[in-house]
Amino acid sequence: MLKATMDYRRLGQAGLRVSALSYGTWVTFAEQGDFDRALQCLDIAGRAGVNLFDTADAYGNGEAERLLGLGFETLGWDRAAYVLATKLFVGTRDCVNMRQTLNRKYLLQGIEDSLQRLRTDFVDLLYCHRPDPHTPLEETVWAMSDIVARGKALYWGTSGWSPAQILEACAIAERHHLRKPTMEQSEYHLLARERIERDGAAIHRDHGIGLTTWSPLASGLLSGKYAGGIPAGSRAAQRGFAWLQPRLCDAADNRRVQRMQAVAQRFGASAAQLAIAWCTCHPAVASVTLGASSPAQLRENLAAIALAPLLDGDTLRELDALFPAGAAASLDTPTNTSTNAPTGAENTGTSTFSPSSFSLK
Known part of the structure; x- marks a missing residue:
């Protein structure tokens, strides 16, 4: 049985250290709305060493934030001991200027x-949840x-932005002596690799942008539970x-997942x-x-944190051959729905990273 010991990493060039595994609140908090279950999950994550907790105003129209704040208060956690992240773009108020904007x-x-x-005075990380083509970027950077x-907020960053948009935001901040974006959050898993391996790695290497990722299981597809259809109680059944x-029921992808299970x-x-x-190996x-x-x-x-150091070059190359970069589309969420965050821009192109060159954590 794998025994987890949490790893902590700097968020790009920032001095802030975050747990290699963080806990997100989209489904458990926003969609299920079960406070007792949410509280259990918070406690489990905290005991495992997770210090980064992620939410957004989009999740359940603010319900995820509300439950998360109540959870922290109920558990009585020291505010200095955890890193709290939220995201803005979708909005919760039904009026002009307050929906899907970064004005x-x-x-x-x-x-x-x-x-x-x-129920807090500040968040540690504040993301612009998606780019806003209708608001001048300079206005967003100033705000x-x-x-x-x-x-x-202690740091601000982006989610689902292109490298060009991030670099333009950095240039505006430098020109006006403002705070630059510190981090980018992107989808990343074996079936969606380009945004991190091609784009994210470059802005991390050349500009010190910290990278956080979401959907490591491709909405559950990579767990293997959808090989026989949609099980009751799963996310896709909600x-x-x-x-x-x-x-999730794609036959070819599920066959690859079965081969991954053998690994x-x-x-x-x-x-x-x-x-x-x-x-986590990237x-x-x-x-x-x-x-x-x-x-x-x-x-x-959470026990996956103990597995990463065991993945040698041969294993990573085996997974690379099984899930080659660019072989499948991402599972990003649909646009303009009440239950899901809006989608980001499409990605195309070829990865410049190979898992065989990953440093093992």
């Missing part, structure tokens, strides 16, 4: 609303810098997630643990966000 009015109001729901200057079902068994691990451990990745929907699933997934 200054929304950002300054949105952070106040998020802090109230989270985010002002939020940091006012102590409402209301509002029918859009995932065709992709995992050599280490006494599950396919899910292997998929998560693989994500040297540019600071933290991999887990979205477990039950305490048992979270315990299993």
Whole structure:
């Protein structure tokens, strides 16, 4: 049985250290809305050494933030002991200027609303959840810098932005002596590799941007549980997630997952643990966000941290051959839905990274 010991990594060039595995609140908090279950998951994550907790105003129209804040208060955790991240873009107020935007009015109001729901005076990390083509980027950079200057957030960053957009934001900040973006959050798993391995690795290497990732199991596909269809109680069986079902039941992908399970068994691990451990092996990745929907699933997934040091070059090359970069589309979420965050820009191109060159953690 794998015994987990958490690893902590710097967030890019920032001095802040975050746990290699973090806990996200999209499904457990926002969609299930079960506070007792959410509290259990928080406690399990904390005891395993997780110090980074991720949420967004988009998740359940603010419900995930509300439950997370209540959970921290109920557990009585020291605010200095954990890193809290939230994201703005979707909005929770049904009025002009307050939905799917990064304008200054929304950002300054949105952070106040998020802090109230989270029951805290500040967040450690504040992401622009998606780029906004309708707001001048300079306006967004000024507003985010002002939020940091006012102590409402310690660092700001982006989620689902292209390298060009991130570098333009950095240039604007440098030109006006403002706070630059510190981190980018992107989808990353064996079936969606380009955003991190091609784009993210370059901005991390050349500009010190910290990288956090989400969906290491491709919404559960890489766990192997969808090989026989949609099981009751799974994410794809929940209301509002029918859009995932065709992709999760793809026969070719599920055959590859079955072959991956054989690799995992050599280490006494599950396919899910292997998929998560693989994500942590990329040297540019600071933290991999887990979205477990039950305490048992979270315990299993957290044990992946002990598997990463065991993955040698031969194993990583085997997985690289099984899931070559660019071979499959991402499972990013649909746009303009009440239950899901909006999608980011498409990615195309070929990876410049090979898992055989990963540094093992």
